[in-house]
Amino acid sequence: MENVETLNTLPEKMVIPLKQHTGEVCEPLVNVGDSVIIGQKIGEAKSYNSAPVHSSVCGEVTAIEDAFHPDGSRVKSIIIKPDDSEESVNFSPIENPTGSQLFSCIKNAGIVDYTGEPVHSILKPNSNDINTVLINATCPEWMIGYLNTVYNAPKQLLELLKFLMKASGASKGAIVLSNDDKESINAFEKENIDGNPVNVAPIIGKRTIDYYFEDMNSDRIVVSQDRIFGKNIQNIFTYYVTGCKLPPEKYPSDAGIAICSVISAKALYDAIYEGKPSFETVISVSGIGDGNPQKVLVKVGTLFKDIIEAMGGYRDNSVKLIANGTMTGIAQYTDEVPVIKTTTSITVQTEDELPEHNTYPCVHCTKCVDVCPMELVPSRLAILADQGRFDECHEMHVMNCIECGRCAAICPSKRHLLQLNQYAKEAIRRAYEDYQPKEESSNVTLGCSCGGGK
Structure with missing residues (x-):
């Protein structure tokens, strides 16, 4: 079995988002100045499609405010100054559950x-x-x-x-x-x-x-x-x-x-x-310290920067931080983002490890078509998205894209196929009346950095 390390360092603060799921933001159950213990419920689900949030540490609540989130937005979060106590709620295992x-x-x-x-x-x-x-x-x-x-x-x-x-x-x-x-x-x-x-x-x-x-x-x-x-x-x-x-x-x-x-x-x-609620997870960490991949058990709310520092720090010339994989993950604009329940990996890349930045015109090799598991035409969809022709993208079934990233990975012209298809899907979603925008404090806006929608 692969070795899994446990992150035991005590950070200066923990940031526990009240939304770590697809539903509504949870209602905080604590106030600034309150003391919390491990496993204590600190956020109550407001709807059936939400999930409660629990404290992963003992400590004092120092703030309840919008904070950076690994999805690129800001989410109401509970900020805790942890202490070294190991006190927890009573974890009650279940025997022969119905x-x-x-x-x-x-x-x-x-x-x-x-x-x-x-x-x-x-x-x-x-x-x-x-x-x-x-x-x-x-x-x-x-x-x-x-x-x-x-x-x-x-x-x-x-x-x-x-x-x-x-x-x-x-x-x-x-x-x-x-x-x-x-x-x-x-x-x-x-x-x-x-x-x-x-x-x-x-x-x-x-x-x-x-x-x-x-x-x-x-x-x-x-x-x-x-x-x-x-x-x-x-x-x-x-x-x-x-x-x-x-x-x-x-x-x-x-x-x-x-x-x-x-x-x-x-x-x-x-x-x-063990009777434990969900407040910790194991993530894969790559490109840190000696650069070799490692698995580490971390508490939800631990900041990326604290994990990176505890595991050897950034390598020289580190330039990119990615959550949840280089193929389909999200590049982070700060390392002040916390691990949440859906975090699976942290990857740091040096400048030498970045894919080639220059893109070239499509050579019509159809390699992207060959690898697409949904039998789409990613190269054509990307051209239409780049031109803002979203109705035509919809007619060509861009919403069927599962965002696996295979098309972008194999493209010899290094075109941003995945990002352009994501851009088209977001534009199409916004065309419907029931579209639900991100939080008001989101840093994500409709617009593609790779040239789409101009």
């Missing part, structure tokens, strides 16, 4: 998936009943903490799948591995489900999970498929695994499907067996 107890545990613990969606709203959406739960274990950056690598925890994941099914009321569930993850496949095939050996079945052609539920006569199965990554993969993941096609405006829940990541399973493990 479905309602599991659901309440997930909701009260503030568990949020990597997408930012609260897990309780994934498992029990307002509008639909869930009949199938999927654990997406195809991406290694989601494998954290005690479940650091899937092949080290097959028994736990099978049990957690049962818990997620129980909490949602689903009648069946599946763990989806990557076809090239041979270690995990071998580890699962040494386990059993209800006394029967696990057989990891590949998703091939029209043989989706429904075929294997029937073939194996089980309500829990383990399958494998090609690795897929990106910001908005839920619908295409649903199609690959279940065969159900969903338009961009629909969600897997509209088909009765709940998709959770290994991060969600790990947080549920902590909530059930």
